[in-house]
Amino acid sequence: xxxxxxxxxxxxxxxxxxxxxxxxxxxxVLAGAVGYxxxxxxxxxxxxxxxxxxxxxxxxxxxxxxxPLAGLxxxxxxAALGIGFxxxxxxxxxxxxxxxxxxxxxxxxxxxxxxxxxxxxxxQGIYAFLFGTILGISDSATATTAALAAVCLVVLTxxxxxxxxxxxxxxxxxxxxxxxxxxSIAFLVLVAVAVAQxxxxxxxxxxxxxxxxxxxxxxxxxxxPWVGLGLSVVLSLAFTWVGLTVAYFSIYPVGxxxxxxAFGCYLMLRLLREARRRVLA
Amino acid sequence: xxGAAVRLGGRTIxxxxxxxxxxxxxxxxxxxxGAGKSTLLKAVLGVQPLSAGTVTVLGRRVRRGNDxxxxxxxxRWFDPDLRVRGIDLVRLGLDxxxxxxxxxxxxxxxxxxxxxxDLVGAGAYAHRSIGELSGGEQQRLLIAQALVTxxxxxxxxxxxxxxxxxxxxxxSGLVRRVCREQGVTVLLxxxxxxxxxxxxxxxxxxxxxxxxxxxxxxxxRTDTLTSLYEAPVEVLxxxxxxxxxxxxxxxxxxxxxG
Numbered sequence: 001x002x003x004x005x006x007x008x009x010x011x012x013x014x015x016x017x018x019x020x021x022x023x024x025x026x027x028x029v030l031a032g033a034v035g036y037x038x039x040x041x042x043x044x045x046x047x048x049x050x051x052x053x054x055x056x057x058x059x060x061x062x063x064x065x066x067x068p069l070a071g072l073x074x075x076x077x078x079a080a081l082g083i084g085f086x087x088x089x090x091x092x093x094x095x096x097x098x099x100x101x102x103x104x105x106x107x108x109x110x111x112x113x114x115x116x117x118x119x120x121x122x123x124q125g126i127y128a129f130l131f132g133t134i135l136g137i138s139d140s141a142t143a144t145t146a147a148l149a150a151v152c153l154v155v156l157t158x159x160x161x162x163x164x165x166x167x168x169x170x171x172x173x174x175x176x177x178x179x180x181x182x183x184s185i186a187f188l189v190l191v192a193v194a195v196a197q198x199x200x201x202x203x204x205x206x207x208x209x210x211x212x213x214x215x216x217x218x219x220x221x222x223x224x225p226w227v228g229l230g231l232s233v234v235l236s237l238a239f240t241w242v243g244l245t246v247a248y249f250s251i252y253p254v255g256x257x258x259x260x261x262a263f264g265c266y267l268m269l270r271l272l273r274e275a276r277r278r279v280l281a
Numbered sequence: 282x283x284g285a286a287v288r289l290g291g292r293t294i295x296x297x298x299x300x301x302x303x304x305x306x307x308x309x310x311x312x313x314x315g316a317g318k319s320t321l322l323k324a325v326l327g328v329q330p331l332s333a334g335t336v337t338v339l340g341r342r343v344r345r346g347n348d349x350x351x352x353x354x355x356x357r358w359f360d361p362d363l364r365v366r367g368i369d370l371v372r373l374g375l376d377x378x379x380x381x382x383x384x385x386x387x388x389x390x391x392x393x394x395x396x397x398x399d400l401v402g403a404g405a406y407a408h409r410s411i412g413e414l415s416g417g418e419q420q421r422l423l424i425a426q427a428l429v430t431x432x433x434x435x436x437x438x439x440x441x442x443x444x445x446x447x448x449x450x451x452x453s454g455l456v457r458r459v460c461r462e463q464g465v466t467v468l469l470x471x472x473x474x475x476x477x478x479x480x481x482x483x484x485x486x487x488x489x490x491x492x493x494x495x496x497x498x499x500x501x502r503t504d505t506l507t508s509l510y511e512a513p514v515e516v517l518x519x520x521x522x523x524x525x526x527x528x529x530x531x532x533x534x535x536x537x538x539g
Binding site for chain 1: 326327328345346350352353354357359360363364365366369370373374376377378379380381382383409410411426427
């Protein structure tokens with residue numbers, strides 16, 4: 001018992017672990033909350049593209065001697081605005097949007113290829129963008145992330161209810177005076193900022209572990225919107241904390257543990273729901 | 282509506298529309314596909330800007346977000362995987378345009394949601410995911426959503442479309458009950474007029490950029506309908522005195538659109 005406690009205490013001893021846990025916590029809360037709406041709106045593909053855009057973004061940030069996070073934010077928000085304004089939304093459904101998203105995705109991967117070459121073979125750096133650098137986050141990046149996440153959460157809280165309305169019932173929401181199109185663009189920008197931050201933790205490739213999986217799992221459990229939103233945040237936090245803890249005591253990477261937890265949890269809840277439905281039917 | 286007109290993409294949808302609908306009336310909006318029936322509904326709703334004229338509802342110029350108007354858009358089925366309960370959808374009709382999270386428990390709002398769900402008889406399934414419900418069940422909940430603000434005008438865009446015969450009768454009976462018992466004015470776009478025909482106070486026809494209105498017995502006639510649809514339409518009278526509109530298959534079975 002004492003040894004377990006002292007082992008856990010060890011987690012908080014090192015400064016890099018403190019930063020990792022702090023950043024992990026704020027990002028997990030933000031990703032869980034934003035992800036709930038991403039899943040509800042069926043915009044996983046847009047979220048995926050925004051995360052891929054993060055790769056050239058982070059590389060560009062380093063190339064021009066700014067921080068990776070700055071590059072991530074500029075590229076992700078730019079792509080979000082592109083998707084938001086080009087997609088006609090409402091009437092056209094998501095078909096038009098997915099074509100726009102696909103085009104932006106291809107371009108961003110091309111840019112990533114170029115920047116990887118300009119990087120002159122620093123495999124280490126590229127690896128960090130793809131799989132995250134949570135164990136090497138600086139104090140200033142930790143502070144910036146916390147501040148940004150706080151702003152995002154305030155905005156999301158403010159727009160949550162009309163956004164829920166616009167997500168499931170846009171025509172009526174519009175008639176009731178909800179600014180549906182403005183909300184959909186604002187939400188994409190929120191996703192972009194959340195993605196840019198999540199990239200630091202699990203990297204561009206594993207973004208779904210925190211953005212989609214907790215929300216998808218939560219929606220297997222409940223059809224109450226606000227309960228689902230809360231559960232999504234709780235699951236996202238659990239994946240991050242457990243993943244970080246296990247990774248600390250092992251030689252394997254954090255990203256692997258977080259994604260495995262997320263995948264396992266989603267699969268289990270989905271199977272449980274199917275089983276229950278079959279029993280009831 | 283006074284001298285109202287709408288242009289979309291350089292095309293005049295309808296113009297010089299003068300219409301008066303009395304409080305508590307049950308009115309059907311009829312006409313061929315693409316004549317602008319839904320557009321007319323949206324103009325009354327305040328979502329569709331006019332190119333000329335005015336629309337006044339309950340003594341006021343129309344605007345978006347009017348609690349006095351309930352709206353049911355043209356058929357939308359919810360994705361079977363949409364994990365939101367029917368009752369949440371009804372509740373959003375009441376407070377979905379408010380900012381922030383619903384942190385305060387509003388007992389009066391909850392009662393209004395429960396009352397309106399009782400009114401449409403959806404109590405048994407309001408707590409299930411909306412996507413898992415049948416078309417008729419979804420439609421009842423959507424009518425509840427349209428009524429939940431205490432609306433005194435109900436705008437329904439093809440509420441009977443793609444429902445089976447039983448559900449068509451049930452929903453049309455529900456709408457009539459809401460109109461007669463709650464005194465709600467109903468303006469309903471119908472593709473097939475027969476299920477609602479016996480209950481109507483007034484009929485509005487939209488065709489070839491014009492809108493005409495009148496009592497059902499005056500408008501629902503073989504000659505008027507045939508000229509409005511520009512296709513043979515026949516009005517029959519059944520043995521118990523009801524009117525029945527019969528059109529040629531290919532003219533009456535177009536896919537619903539506007």
